[in-house]
Amino acid sequence: MRRRWRRLLTLFIAIIFTCAACGSAEESGAGEDEAAAPDLSYEIVSGDQVPQKLSEKILQEQGEKFGFSYRNGEDLYIAFGFGQKETGGYSIQITAAKDMGNKILIEAHLIAPQAGEVVSQSATYPYMVLLTKDTGAEIQFRLKDVSQ
Secondary structure, three states: OHHHHHHHHHHHHHHHHHHHHHHHHHHHHHHHHHHHOOEOOOEEEOHHHOOHHHHHHHHHHOOOEEEEEEEEOOEEEEEEEEOOEOOOOOEEEEEEEEEOOOEEEEEEEEEOOOOOOOOOOOOEOOEEEEEEEOOOOEEEEEEEEOOO
């Protein structure tokens, strides 16, 4: 009876180590999958090209960092922003837009105005809207404020 329990315990421990090793391999390969994924085909949308429902949602969310999508037929609008900033002059740089099949990765950085640059002194809400084809993929955002 003791041998049987030892064998079961040994088997259980082996299964745990095997599962842990598989998980580590998947996590370490995630960056490689992203690098190999094709770039997402998109266009930057502004002003009157943004659907009214999406504009209203952006106005509601613009005070804080946000990232969400809006589907309209075959179109997918991807909106993201960096919250309220005390002045103007900020820019957004898309560092990655990858189509990974069942997931779309959007990585963007907010860049502060240069020292001495003339900017508006009123609060601004830097955001961007991308338009692409809707494939039903989940959106993952990596938004970094490099201005701080």
